[in-house]
Amino acid sequence: MKPAKEARVGKAAPSGASTKPPAKAPTRKARRRLGRGSLVLIATLFATSGMIRFGSGIAEAFATGSESAHSAEPSAGADCVTEPGVLMMLQEVQAREQKLAEREQLLTDRSQAIGLAEKRIEQRLASLVEAEQNLAKTVTIADEAADKDVSRLVTVYENMKPKEAAPLFSAMAPDFAAGFLSRMRPDASAAVMSALDPQVAYSISVIMAGRNAGAPQQ
Template sequence: MKTPRPAPAPAPAPKPAARKPRRRIGRGSLVLIAALFAASGLVRFGSGFALALDSAEATPAAAETAECVTEPGVMQLYSEVQTRERKLAEREKVLSDRSQAITLAEKRIEARLASLVEAEQNLAQTVTIADKAADEDVTRLVTVYENMKPKDAAPLFSAMSPDFAAGFLSRMRPETSAAVMAALDPKVAYTISVIMAGRNAGAPQN
């Protein structure tokens, strides 16, 4: 009887192949990426801040440019307003010149009127003096004619104009005047009588 062979020892189970260590790209890559994003953000923030500063500095200039730049309609309206103001100023100057000329003319007229009034007063005084002197002369002549004989005075009254003779005879005493009229030519005496009657026709009766 054969001795049974011992059962072969079971082969040791093969060790699992050692896993190759995976290259971890997690933390290092993430840190790098985060650093890149942070740098990018800083660059963008710096650019934005610089742009904001530039914009803030350029704002007054832009505002001035906006103020200077106007629409054509506004410029035309502004030009029309300036034209009207210039015309109004010219019209005011013309009116001022006219007012000054009128004032000067009024002063000249007032001075001329004053001189005319003074001249008229002087003339009136002169006329009054002349009338008084003429009246005195006429009165003196009337006295002379009254003292003449009627036949001697008649030729003088015949040579006078009827109006002039009627003036003298109307101032003489009635009896003397009647004597002279009787010595005159009847036609001359009639004419003088008509003139004398006409002078007294318009006189008030009462």
């Protein structure tokens, strides 16, 4: 009987060992919760890494775009400046603009000169019209004075004796004598014509008849 007790005593747990009962296996609900939590954590990690990559890609794109823009600007300007065709076109355009400006200036000068010439012509025309009017007045005055003088001479010749007036009319030109005789009274002119030389009287008569030939007859 003693050996059996010793054997039981040898199988007993040592004094330093824990006397807690063994842990129970996790249930199905606990396993499901653990699985869902791990999936959520993994998805969050993937999303975070994707956002980080996307942000870095955008930053790189902006950086490369700005660098390309800065590098492209001077090259484009250099191409525009160093392009021979563009420079020739610019020179032609500038030359045409200069020619147009010169033509406009010429047209402006010509228009001003034409305006001045028109003003001078108008002034000259006005002065000519005034001079013509003054001349017409002078001629009228002279004609009136001459007519008065002729009328006085006609009166003088009418009051002269035919024998005394005949030598004067013979010395006159036939046209001049015909003018005086045509303005004299018929009896006085007839007396003078009878005292003249027949050839002279005939010439004066022809001139007087020719003056009245074109007069209208009633």
